[in-house]
Amino acid sequence: ESAITRPKGYNVSFHCNPDMEKHHFGMTHPMKPWRLTLSKSLIYSYGMSFAMDNYISRAATYEELASFHSTDYLDFLGTVLPEPVPRDLENQNPDLKFNLGGSDCPLFDGLYDYCSLSAGGALDAARKITSKQSDIAIAWGGGLHHAKKAEASGFCYINDIVIAILELLRFYPRVLYIDIDVHHGDGVEEAFFSTDRVMTVSFHKYDPHNFFPGTGALDDNGPKNEHNPGAHHAVNVPLNDGITDEQYDMLFNSIIGRIVEKFRPSAIVLQCGADSLAGDRLGRFNLQVQGHGACVKFCKKFGLPLILFGGGGYTPRNVARAWTYETSIAVGCQDNISPVLPQHTPWRDQFRQDTLFPTLEQILGEPRQNRNPQKRLQEIVQHISEQLRFVQA
Numbered sequence: 001e002s003a004i005t006r007p008k009g010y011n012v013s014f015h016c017n018p019d020m021e022k023h024h025f026g027m028t029h030p031m032k033p034w035r036l037t038l039s040k041s042l043i044y045s046y047g048m049s050f051a052m053d054n055y056i057s058r059a060a061t062y063e064e065l066a067s068f069h070s071t072d073y074l075d076f077l078g079t080v081l082p083e084p085v086p087r088d089l090e091n092q093n094p095d096l097k098f099n100l101g102g103s104d105c106p107l108f109d110g111l112y113d114y115c116s117l118s119a120g121g122a123l124d125a126a127r128k129i130t131s132k133q134s135d136i137a138i139a140w141g142g143g144l145h146h147a148k149k150a151e152a153s154g155f156c157y158i159n160d161i162v163i164a165i166l167e168l169l170r171f172y173p174r175v176l177y178i179d180i181d182v183h184h185g186d187g188v189e190e191a192f193f194s195t196d197r198v199m200t201v202s203f204h205k206y207d208p209h210n211f212f213p214g215t216g217a218l219d220d221n222g223p224k225n226e227h228n229p230g231a232h233h234a235v236n237v238p239l240n241d242g243i244t245d246e247q248y249d250m251l252f253n254s255i256i257g258r259i260v261e262k263f264r265p266s267a268i269v270l271q272c273g274a275d276s277l278a279g280d281r282l283g284r285f286n287l288q289v290q291g292h293g294a295c296v297k298f299c300k301k302f303g304l305p306l307i308l309f310g311g312g313g314y315t316p317r318n319v320a321r322a323w324t325y326e327t328s329i330a331v332g333c334q335d336n337i338s339p340v341l342p343q344h345t346p347w348r349d350q351f352r353q354d355t356l357f358p359t360l361e362q363i364l365g366e367p368r369q370n371r372n373p374q375k376r377l378q379e380i381v382q383h384i385s386e387q388l389r390f391v392q393a
């Protein structure tokens with residue numbers, strides 16, 4: 001008998017499209033849309049689809065994409081052809097149009113479909129929220145936070161998050177955007193730099209010269225000119241290698257707790273990039289599935305309309321574990337699911353260990369050195385508390 005039953009008094013919707021998952025960025029490229037298939041297969045193996053409304057998301061229309069992106073950019077994106085020879089990391093072309101076609105943002109087969117499907121899922125999630133059919137909407141195929149109005153960046157071509165938040169703003173006065181991807185959420189931050197209706201908060205590895213994208217310092221809080229209502233509405237939490245669950249939980253709870261109190265958002269959008277997990281191919285942190293999921297738990301507790309997006313995540317087995325655990329938190333069955341992966345899970349050998357919660361030792365062998373002294377984390381909380389004095393709901 002399944003421990004997962006309805007009703008719960010609130011509704012969770014799940015938005016995905018298998019057509020998105022079949023695209024390939026190139027053999028050695030870290031972004032693998034297939035990780036979405038692996039995640040979904042684990043979520044379904046646990047039986048969680050029975051506790052959610054499941055939707056195959058549609059592709060976003062040109063007009064929907066144009067709510068944020070420039071038509072010049074979209075027209076080019078819609079007509080460029082895949083390159084015959086994929087580039088490698090050393091083969092960066094300095095004069096790319098709209099930054100398309102380099103090694104980070106290659107031109108692959110079906111690129112425009114991939115982008116419009118990601119944005120379509122994000123928009124479907126936003127509309128389920130605004131129509132009050134969902135209290136929590138999940139779109140693991142969204143979360144592509146680096147894309148700019150007229151530029152691709154860091155594996156992201158279309159900023160589905162910005163498009164979804166613009167939709168929320170038609171109904172809600174204030175939206176809180178939180179980004180736990182290991183990279184700085186620069187595209188979303190920039191898009192809302194000049195409004196006080198969106199507060200953006202990104203936790204990320206910060207090392208301006210050695211880690212992408214190099215922005216997101218503690219005191220980058222939005223253009224501070226007299227006439228900019230968006231000043232102080234960008235919060236940045238710059239971190240170093242090796243941060244642990246305990247430290248991250250302390251930071252997240254104290255920072256987000258204060259922000260919700262002060263900013264009083266009407267809805268929360270949480271980008272759950274899974275490259276902040278220990279053992280990620282591109283990440284540098286020591287977070288475990290439990291610590292990553294604790295952020296979702298904390299956000300859910302406010303009882304505000306909530307959207308969960310994916311984002312980065314480059315070790316597919318860890319991505320699938322995190323997004324499965326986070327789906328269980330959304331549904332509210334996290335204490336009833338087995339920590340042992342279901343026997344019938346497809347691709348079960350991909351997971352290496354048969355647990356949903358591998359230890360740091362199982363993931364890494366030797367854990368990465370923690371370069372986040374407690375004193376520095378206290379300074380960060382202090383700075384943000386002072387910044388929030390300028391914010392009013």
Ligand code: TV1
Pocket residue numbers: 026028029030087088089092103104143144145146153154155156181183184211212273275282311312313
């Ligand atoms: C092709 C093949 C592309 C192998 C890219 C890692 C590759 C990277 C590759 C890579 C890689 C980055 C930069 C350098 C900017 C460039 C989805 C000119 C082993 C949300 C995007 C990171 C993260 C971009 C996206 C970064 C997200 N790191 N192998 N590329 N300079 N780009 O540093 O936030 O997770 O690494």
Ligand code: CA
Pocket residue numbers: 179180181182183184185202203204
């Ligand atoms: Ca981030």
Ligand code: ZN
Pocket residue numbers: 181182183273275311312313
């Ligand atoms: Zn990332």
